[in-house]
Amino acid sequence: MAQKGFLLIADITGYTMFLTSSELEHAQGVLDALFKSIFAEIRAPITLSNLQGDAALAHLPDGNVPQRQYPLDAIERIYCSFANTLAAMRLNTTCTCNACRNMGGLDLKFFLHHGEYAVQTLAGRSELQGPEVIRLHRLMKNSVTKATGIRAYALVTEPAADAIGLPDFFAGAIRHVEHTDDFGDIVCRVYDLAPVFAKWRGSRRVFVERDEPLAFESMEVDLPVPPAIAWAYVTDVDKKIRWQQGLDGMTMTGLVGGRVVPGAVQHCAHGKDSTVHEIVDWRPFDYVTWHIGTPMGTVARQTAEFTPLADGGTHLSLRSAKVESANPLAQAFIRFMMPLAAAKKLAETQRASKAALQRLVAEDTKLAAPTAA
Template sequence: MAQQGFLLIADITGYTMFLTRSELDHAQGILDALFKSIFAEIKPPIILSNLQGDAALTYLPDANLPQRQFPLDAIERIYCSFANTLGAMRLNTTCTCNACRNMNQLDLKFFLHHGTYATQEMAGRTELQGAEVIRLHRLMKNSVTAATGIKAYTLVTEQAADAIGLPDFFAGAIRHVENLGEFGETVCYVYDLAPIFALWRATRRVVVQHDEPLAFESMECDLPVPPAIAWAYVTDIEKKIRWQHGIDRMTMTGLARGRIGLGATQHCAHGKDSTVHDIVDWRPFDYVTWHIHLPMGAIVRQMAELTPLENGGTHLSLRCAKPEGPNPVATAVVRTITRLAMAKKLVSDQRASKVALERLVDEETAAFT
């Protein structure tokens, strides 16, 4: 049966040269670690079809898309896992064999397309079929690196870019055209993944530890969806406003070319008042941390942490640290006000939010089953 959705290939650059110029036993160990770093991040709602030598073919039906920017977040997460693993091996090896020297030539690139495809079960695997699947494979033989000098990249076809619907983001990417014979010219957008990994490594971690004092009780709940889908409920304001009690309206500013991420700000209106929530740490599908601005220069660190469960679901922990700030006296005043005047309502709203979130996820999950 034909379906509409995203088709994604993750392809290791330099794979063939690496194998032919390296000792096989060492080369296999290096490639095994790199493939594990890729497969560890191919999780629902992304579905693995098969491994094709140096490339993994995956797909994502439209019905399973949790939010518009999800394909880009997922690609960048996979790349950071790969690059971090490769970097650790480079740093920790003292071996001088060809394989250990040649792994510097390895990298990872992605090809993202959107269109119609069919699935067929063959030998225990889900094979993808259709003209758009062929088009995607043809794009792997391209002139991107020759034209741009970029080695680690994401190539997104115009069809996939339109399906994602973030024109500001793709306006900042490199427009690239490949002539694919019978498919004609295929317009694509290319962006460099190396700066994404550099930012991932350099960004300071801002968290709320499980054992540190909290402003009020945390919200703990198990959701019957994988972390990548649960992530949308805590980061997408269109979903969040449907379960977050005590808030009338939500808006976002500071988007990075249309995408939510580090540096974006969530504005929450409740009656005549409003609060500003700055995203200060952004680890898609793991956790997000906000600084909530309070009077007298104080802030509260709020963290939403997602932990995968053995049953395929997700445990969500939403925690708020006690108010903090540069002025000890002002901070003490704000902490007292929070404890005496606000804590009861905050706890009440949080408990109601938990019930609303669990109900919303249950309802939407049931609608797709």
């Protein structure tokens, strides 16, 4: 049956040269580790179709997309996993064989398209078929690196960029036109992934640990959806307002190119009052940490952590640390002034939010489930 959605190829750059100029046994070990780093991050709601030599083909039906920026977050997460694995191998090896010397020539690039395709099962394997699948494969032989000098990139076709719907973000990407014999000129947007990895690697970790003192009890809940879907319920303000109790409204500012990034701020309205939640650590789809503004310049760290479960679901842990400040007097005063009754009220609100989240996810999951023929 035909469906519409995103088609994604992750392709290892330098694969053929690496294999032909390296000892096969060592080269295979390097490639196995890199492919594992890619496959580990191609998770639901993305589905891996097959491995095609040096490339992995996957798809994501429109109905399974949790957030507009999800395809970009997923690509960047896969790339960071690959680049981190490669960097670790290069750093830790003392081997002088050709394979270990040639690792530096490897990298990863992505091709993202949107259109109609069909999924057919042949000999127990899932195969994607249709003209749009062919169109995407034609883009793998391209002039991007020659034209831009970029080796690690995401090439997003115009239909895919339109389907994502972040015009400000793509306005900042490089416009590239690739000519093909079969499909003519294909307009694309290209952006460099190397700075994404550099930023990811250098960013400061801000986290509420499970064993540190909390302002009130944590929210611990198992949700019957994969981490990327659970992530959307917590980080997307349109979804969060549907289950977060005690709020009259929620908006977000500080987006970059329409995307949520560290530094973005959730503004939560409570009657005449409001609180500000600034994102200070953003690791899709593992955890997000906010600094919540509290009186006298103090802040409260809050972390939402997403742990995949064996059944395909997610354990969500939402933890709020006690208020803190660089000013020890302000920190001590605010902690002293926060009475037990306030902590009790916050805990009650959190329990009500947990119940509302469970109901919402259950309802949405039921609505999304395919009906029997």
